Amino acid sequence: MTNPIKVGIVGATGYTGVELLRLLAAHPNVDVTAVTSRGEAGVAVADYFPSLRGVYDLVFQKPEDAALDQCDVVFFATPHAVAMKDVPALLEKGVRVIDLSADYRLKDIPTWEKWYGTTHTSPKAVADAVYGLCEMNHDAIKEARLVAVPGCYPTCVSLPLLPLLKEGRLKENYPLIADCKSGVSGAGRKGNIGSLFCEAGDNFKAYGVGGHRHLPEIRQTINGLQSNIADSFIFVPHLTPMIRGMHATIYLHLKPDTDPHDILSRFYKNSPFVDVMPSGSAPETRSVRGANLCRISVQRAPEQDVWIVLSVIDNLVKGAAGQAVQNMNIMFGFDEQAGLGCVPLLP
Amino acid sequence: MTNPIKVGIVGATGYTGVELLRLLAAHPNVDVTAVTSRGEAGVAVADYFPSLRGVYDLVFQKPEDAALDQCDVVFFATPHAVAMKDVPALLEKGVRVIDLSADYRLKDIPTWEKWYGTTHTSPKAVADAVYGLCEMNHDAIKEARLVAVPGCYPTCVSLPLLPLLKEGRLKENYPLIADCKSGVSGAGRKGNIGSLFCEAGDNFKAYGVGGHRHLPEIRQTINGLQSNIADSFIFVPHLTPMIRGMHATIYLHLKPDTDPHDILSRFYKNSPFVDVMPSGSAPETRSVRGANLCRISVQRAPEQDVWIVLSVIDNLVKGAAGQAVQNMNIMFGFDEQAGLGCVPLLP
Amino acid sequence: MTNPIKVGIVGATGYTGVELLRLLAAHPNVDVTAVTSRGEAGVAVADYFPSLRGVYDLVFQKPEDAALDQCDVVFFATPHAVAMKDVPALLEKGVRVIDLSADYRLKDIPTWEKWYGTTHTSPKAVADAVYGLCEMNHDAIKEARLVAVPGCYPTCVSLPLLPLLKEGRLKENYPLIADCKSGVSGAGRKGNIGSLFCEAGDNFKAYGVGGHRHLPEIRQTINGLQSNIADSFIFVPHLTPMIRGMHATIYLHLKPDTDPHDILSRFYKNSPFVDVMPSGSAPETRSVRGANLCRISVQRAPEQDVWIVLSVIDNLVKGAAGQAVQNMNIMFGFDEQAGLGCVPLLP
Amino acid sequence: MTNPIKVGIVGATGYTGVELLRLLAAHPNVDVTAVTSRGEAGVAVADYFPSLRGVYDLVFQKPEDAALDQCDVVFFATPHAVAMKDVPALLEKGVRVIDLSADYRLKDIPTWEKWYGTTHTSPKAVADAVYGLCEMNHDAIKEARLVAVPGCYPTCVSLPLLPLLKEGRLKENYPLIADCKSGVSGAGRKGNIGSLFCEAGDNFKAYGVGGHRHLPEIRQTINGLQSNIADSFIFVPHLTPMIRGMHATIYLHLKPDTDPHDILSRFYKNSPFVDVMPSGSAPETRSVRGANLCRISVQRAPEQDVWIVLSVIDNLVKGAAGQAVQNMNIMFGFDEQAGLGCVPLLP
Numbered sequence A, B, C, D: 001m002t003n004p005i006k007v008g009i010v011g012a013t014g015y016t017g018v019e020l021l022r023l024l025a026a027h028p029n030v031d032v033t034a035v036t037s038r039g040e041a042g043v044a045v046a047d048y049f050p051s052l053r054g055v056y057d058l059v060f061q062k063p064e065d066a067a068l069d070q071c072d073v074v075f076f077a078t079p080h081a082v083a084m085k086d087v088p089a090l091l092e093k094g095v096r097v098i099d100l101s102a103d104y105r106l107k108d109i110p111t112w113e114k115w116y117g118t119t120h121t122s123p124k125a126v127a128d129a130v131y132g133l134c135e136m137n138h139d140a141i142k143e144a145r146l147v148a149v150p151g152c153y154p155t156c157v158s159l160p161l162l163p164l165l166k167e168g169r170l171k172e173n174y175p176l177i178a179d180c181k182s183g184v185s186g187a188g189r190k191g192n193i194g195s196l197f198c199e200a201g202d203n204f205k206a207y208g209v210g211g212h213r214h215l216p217e218i219r220q221t222i223n224g225l226q227s228n229i230a231d232s233f234i235f236v237p238h239l240t241p242m243i244r245g246m247h248a249t250i251y252l253h254l255k256p257d258t259d260p261h262d263i264l265s266r267f268y269k270n271s272p273f274v275d276v277m278p279s280g281s282a283p284e285t286r287s288v289r290g291a292n293l294c295r296i297s298v299q300r301a302p303e304q305d306v307w308i309v310l311s312v313i314d315n316l317v318k319g320a321a322g323q324a325v326q327n328m329n330i331m332f333g334f335d336e337q338a339g340l341g342c343v344p345l346l347p
Helices: A015-025 A083-092 A109-116 A123-128 A134-143 A152-166 A214-223 A260-267 A317-331 B015-025 B083-092 B109-116 B123-128 B134-143 B152-166 B214-223 B260-267 B317-331 C015-025 C083-092 C109-116 C123-128 C134-143 C152-166 C214-225 C260-267 C317-331 D015-025 D083-092 D109-116 D123-128 D134-143 D152-166 D214-223 D260-267 D317-331
Strands: A005-010 A030-036 A073-076 A096-099 A146-148 A176-182 A233-239 A246-252 A274-276 A294-300 A307-313 B005-010 B030-036 B073-076 B096-099 B146-148 B176-182 B233-239 B246-252 B274-276 B294-300 B307-313 C005-010 C030-036 C073-076 C096-099 C146-148 C176-182 C233-239 C246-252 C274-276 C294-300 C307-313 D005-010 D030-036 D073-076 D096-099 D146-148 D176-182 D233-239 D246-252 D274-276 D294-300 D307-313
Touching: A005 A015, A015 A030, A015 A317, A073 A083, A073 A317, A083 A096, A083 A123, A096 A317, A109 A123, A134 A152, A134 A317, A146 A317, A152 A176, A152 A214, A152 A233, A152 A246, A152 A260, A152 A294, A152 A307, A152 A317, A176 B176, A176 B246, A214 A233, A233 B246, A246 B176, A246 B233, A260 A274, A260 A294, A307 A317, B005 B015, B015 B030, B015 B317, B073 B083, B073 B317, B083 B096, B083 B123, B096 B317, B109 B123, B134 B152, B134 B317, B146 B317, B152 B176, B152 B214, B152 B233, B152 B246, B152 B260, B152 B294, B152 B307, B152 B317, B214 B233, B260 B274, B260 B294, B307 B317, C005 C015, C015 C030, C015 C317, C073 C083, C073 C317, C083 C096, C083 C123, C096 C317, C109 C123, C134 C152, C134 C317, C146 C317, C152 C176, C152 C214, C152 C233, C152 C246, C152 C260, C152 C294, C152 C307, C152 C317, C176 D176, C176 D246, C214 C233, C233 D246, C246 D176, C246 D233, C260 C274, C260 C294, C307 C317, D005 D015, D015 D030, D015 D317, D073 D083, D073 D317, D083 D096, D083 D123, D096 D317, D109 D123, D134 D152, D134 D317, D146 D317, D152 D176, D152 D214, D152 D233, D152 D246, D152 D260, D152 D294, D152 D307, D152 D317, D214 D233, D260 D274, D260 D294, D307 D317
Parallel strands: A005 A030, A005 A073, A073 A096, A096 A146, A176 A233, A274 A294, B005 B030, B005 B073, B073 B096, B096 B146, B176 B233, B274 B294, C005 C030, C005 C073, C073 C096, C096 C146, C176 C233, C274 C294, D005 D030, D005 D073, D073 D096, D096 D146, D176 D233, D274 D294
Antiparallel strands: A176 A246, A246 A307, A294 A307, B176 B246, B246 B307, B294 B307, C176 C246, C246 C307, C294 C307, D176 D246, D246 D307, D294 D307
């Protein structure tokens, strides 16, 4: 076996950070050599996350003190508008970057600036970034120096739509609705009131109905696959009282003589990370808990010309850290499943 | 003050039964005189439900031993196909009946028999039963001898649609979608695996996508209000890991120049049990926890000709026991809010 | 009926504040005239807490803008070290004060200063304050101008011990252990990481094993009732993934020929707020959810000379806002149960 | 690498069964060849547990149809009183057995019969069975033909006590109290009312205070290590609203000049499955979620001569399936950590 690559993680105290640490611990080809956190610099990873006691012998460092430029690849698990400042310098030094934040997801800079409310400081890198939806951009990811890992909602919604859009099977001028439900970890590990146990627990609500940052991201993906569909896309996210998990219920209209189950099954036949379930089944979020999987089922609405597509992921794995590792595997020519063998934890 | 009426509850060990007991304990005009349970006959209510210690001094009886015919009104909080056997005899003796089960909700007997999988044994009573959606059938309820309390999903979906359908504002031939999410108490207090803490907890899933018993019930209501709409109605229920609460996300197309917020606000202006919230808001289920309330908000999908209506209820209160008490209040000429003053419990 | 009294609430955006608002809404003798919040001044209560839409027509004010001195009584639902600054001026103006914070609970100023880490600014008021454990200090509360509402743990632990200590039945020199478990709302409505849904959910842990602020408070109560016991008192609090509720498991040694069930039953025979359950039963926290109740059961450890006492409260009601209202009722000569009639919400 | 051994699982539809399947899927030395279930015979494992789609290509069989006697080892994940009927025949055929049920845990047959309420049908096998607390009986397990996997509570309580008892450090005639809290999965995957989401959720209670089947099991372990201590052992289990996880809070008295942290640290220095944490820390259950780990911390009660020991496990892993696999590894001379490398899932 060859030497493991050196991996750095910027912003490793959040949920996607600790999930990266969990997954990379089981990865045969990597050595995590630097983890950064402004707030926790000097603290041992194993003290901060007791779940990692005995697994890592690393200490959080300030980003400027960490030898990130000695890494083969650096993951950014930071809030938006952090990576865009530090990525160009790393790229110049030949370090590859996998950004889990939103900074390089949108190709259109004004759109990004509108939705994220700030000026983009490295627009050039945006042009070179590859959108890391692995099942869509596999070949481009192989050559990528910078990957923008898709958001959780975009992953959950785009994977089932991808084969249908690619074959141009959606009807134009009909609404395409994604009614999505997310676990609370999607809101990150920040002390905001709305994420408290006593606020999010035993409660259910929609949010961002008037506009959510993942809307333009999904539209960009749709637009790249079939024209005249993205404008009809409607997206309503909801917060559901669970820790991990995301569920999309998608209502769509298909052109006549389309068999969506067949199209999806063929497209994902050899995919280890997308599971097209039998017709009539309904995937539950826990069936992918902890795993880099998207499970999808398709059925026709009773007596209607509308199709209902159900899609589930673990928002922290296939919707974030797992997909990031999958991207790394593709970029470095590793077995695509390396480090991603975790069987879902049930119950 | 006049004498309180005598109230009986059949099947009082389930969640709607114990919720009726909670609400009726605070009701100034009633005296619960009989509670029945086949399984727990002989057990004191306060021993079975310690939350009611000091509140009730009653013992569960077998239905045949309870003096139900001495009651002024009897609530049936039973599984389907129980009430239809016992109700006719009670009606004949002049006892009024409020049925929380599904037995008298559907006017079309073959439809009922198809969805509930058994022969209806008192079809005549069906014809006389009033569908107890109070905000729709207020006058008929006043005179009713038998009320069929609507199901929880039908209540949550019908209340926001009612004013729009009544004014004929929905566009024909467009999908009308209700993506609904229910807390686990909606499944009842039965030992089925799917309702276990370790199955329903930290999990989210759709169910009944291919057909749910509340679908024909909602269609019947739609049909009675605006024609040519019910056939386009799509209903997908989901199970969400909370105890109480139900959330409907409704996607609808309206005729030009329709202001749904205005229509709903006017319709429910004087209603103590339906709260139309300001535009742009999103109701959360806990804002009605324990209360006989439906909160609704309306907004347009960004850049689309589709409206999104959000509606929440406590499935055990406005979706069951609370609405049952509201029906009783109307039937007996009590203050409609009697016994229903509970301020929502938050957090 | 006489005119309602005027009530003010300082710090009404926390969990004890909103719980006070819920309880006082149903109180026949009060009129809430002022609610304060530094952070939310200018916001309507009904906008901030949609659960209170239609219930209150009040706007949060800065404390200095609110006419607190026009109130008959002011509740402080603030973090510690706030009330002690503002209370003396209110008392001087003849306003009675019920403080839900810790500022006036400990009679010994150095002890308070040690545990709360700051200088006490109104030690004189401490001397006049009555410790508001209603079942212990009923008569003193009647005359009180300032009541210090007990902490949640002290309430849950002291109520079952009170009758036994009062009769001097505990054995000296034996450990007296209170292993306590609290729902997350006990940590307040603050954005601290440990209270997040994804941190506190699906998790259980002890905390404060090396010392918790409620330890000296419970010791003070014990000391006032039976000597030579407080020093043997051990207190270990735990955080449990539920919203409301507190459970104490108390291990104690009693002098020979003591029947603790009999002593508790006699002591609380006429108490509407303390329920001594039959021997052998085990109270569950949800049996008091939303209600101003403490339920207690007692049993002997199998084959041992150790007694196990189980005690549950809703930490926000009998452990905070409900007990505060009970104190108010006693202070103003109202029916002690006024506003406290809520039947526990189950499930 | 040598050929994998053949493994059978009896009663594989419960929580310990599906957890065994999860762990064994990642085990390099085993091939699961038979899984049985009376109720689900004929159903594919991957259909019954969608979390295992793509992982297993097995069908549940009736026990009598499964070629269990062709297995090298058979796990029993059954309710009590099942294994004792089928185990002797398997042992005779040279099949080794690892029983996760209670049938072979208690050496004293009358005690077993008293607590489990039935006659033991294979008392001879009891004599040969090795109690599979790996950290205590490592050498005996190597040679065992039949292992009785300890219960979850006994594992969580015994591991921290083991080094102290072994060195005879507990004081006689002082109470030894284990106040334990379990997640709901400990109650199994059965449709009993008490395990429903709406019963166990948002709720906390003690149970089995008057006697729990794990009491004699723990006493047996204590008795085997230090005399005159078991009779003072008190055990109170509680149910806490989480899926996985178990927490023991143990109160004990030690002989003078005992440093329990030092004793535990030395004893478990080289153990991969027991983590003695720094003094002053408090382990949380989620820090071991999904992992075969017990984390322990020790501290002295403030100003007292009582020690507080905190211990956490995942009840389904170190408390059941994980410990069962660890036993198998020891029995068959595999790497003791094989299949048990799962890093805890946090959050």
